[in-house]
Amino acid sequence: MTALASPPVVSTEQLARLDVAGPRYTSYPTADRFVEAFDSAAYRQALEQRVSGIGAGAVPRSSLSLYVHIPFCESVCYYCACNKVITRHHERSAEYLDALEREMALSAAALGCRAAVSQLHLGGGTPTFLSDAELARLMHAIQRHFLLTPGGEYSIEVDPRTVSKQRLSHLAALGFNRLSLGVQDFDPAVQRAVHRVQPFDEVETLLNAARDIGFDSINIDLIYGLPLQTAMSFQRTLDQVCRLRPDRIALYAYAHLPERFKPQRRIDAAELPVAGQKMAMLASAIQAFGQQGYDYIGMDHFALHGDSLSVAKRQGRLHRNFQGYSTQPDCDLLGLGVSAIGRIGATYSQNAKTLPEYYDALRDGRLPVVRGLALDRDDLVRRSVIMAVMCQGRVDYESIEAAYLIRFHEYFAAELDRLQPLVDQGLVRLEVDGLQVTPLGWYFVRAVAMVFDKHLQAERSRARFSRII
Structure with missing residues (x-):
């Protein structure tokens, strides 16, 4: 995806609807x-x-x-x-x-x-x-x-x-x-x-x-x-x-x-x-x-x-x-280092966020990790989809199905339904073999990824995240 030939035309109503708070998806699940x-x-x-x-x-x-x-x-x-x-x-x-x-x-x-x-x-x-x-x-x-x-x-x-x-x-x-x-x-x-x-x-x-x-x-x-x-x-x-x-x-x-x-x-x-x-x-x-x-x-x-x-x-x-x-x-x-986040295999981890806590752990001979997450199978499937959206702007159904032995349209039936308003607004195209983010959709790519975020959809609370625009 290279530069747009000209800036997109987005209505005030569309901006108001899409400029919501959401993750930046440097990981899934999010920190x-x-x-x-x-x-x-x-x-x-x-x-x-x-x-x-x-x-x-x-x-x-x-x-x-x-x-x-x-x-x-x-x-x-x-x-x-x-x-x-x-x-x-x-x-x-x-x-x-x-x-x-x-x-x-x-x-x-x-x-x-x-x-x-x-x-x-x-x-x-x-x-x-x-x-x-x-x-x-x-x-x-x-x-x-x-x-x-x-x-x-x-x-x-x-x-x-x-x-x-x-x-x-x-x-x-x-x-x-x-x-x-x-x-x-x-x-x-x-x-x-x-x-x-x-x-x-x-x-x-x-x-x-x-x-x-x-x-x-x-x-x-x-x-x-x-x-x-x-x-x-x-x-x-x-x-x-x-x-x-x-x-x-x-x-x-x-x-x-x-x-x-x-x-x-x-x-x-x-x-x-x-x-x-x-x-x-x-x-x-x-x-x-x-x-x-x-x-x-x-x-x-x-x-x-x-x-x-x-x-x-x-x-x-x-x-x-x-x-x-x-x-x-x-x-x-x-x-x-203090507060550093890492990923090892199917796990995420974060070090202590304050210097005293970080120093104390190391003086005790402990790695200073204080929280993290072991991903389950559903997390791994959704991470692959969200990262494909964020990195390539496209999800190929066959590659996800082959990697995780699922039927994409069955596994993500609810998500594909929720994606329809973004399709109607011209942000995404649903094709026979995959979904494609449009040039306009790149401006709101986080909104596309959010559809597949099970945790976010279940909680419907986004106050802790930054706004998309």
């Missing part, structure tokens, strides 16, 4: 379904079963994807919903690295080997809160406990305000070959409104330096729906991003949930764009990036046609995990 009954012992068992190959969904010969959460930030960005610790006391990171190394050792022991890792991502917070020496210490610890395979994707999130060309060279020397730059918006008024000021010229200088150094891929994060954004100001940001021409672009819709995320209470809700304005921003982004040679991967990701993400989508290998779209569909994800 709010995790239970405390899935604890450290259950997680250890999942790791051990991965090696033996006896657990449901176990893929012992595949390499791991590794996510490491660094929670520290020097200052707060008002839009942020990440698990973070705001501090200027950089000495706090030493204790955290000690804990991370203990968690790696416990994980490696449960796996019973120095497992191969083909994908590594450092997120946060601000990973570049760590000093050069601390980043080196962290990478050396990772390499002691895991085997980073040649040709893997090793990425780090970078706050442009915290790095220089020299720091980028250091990151490359440590083995990082991909960068993700947090930009969000280039308009000065918007930047001030969200407490994140970073001039375009500084980002451009940094990105050019990264290219000179030889990073394989550079991603830029943007957010639409921020306070004081207008169609005109956002178009200027789009033009500037196109001038930078990163390999990938992640364009997220701002989710205003001040009751859940305290920093968002500093944002004046009256200054936020309404749903129709946000949809126009998304349409302008899809159009602008498409004209510059970017493929629309889906929902919130764009990539140049030759990028591995675009190739994966064309080849049907695209997957969606807790970090967004990924090129490795069968790759187990090991989450390390």
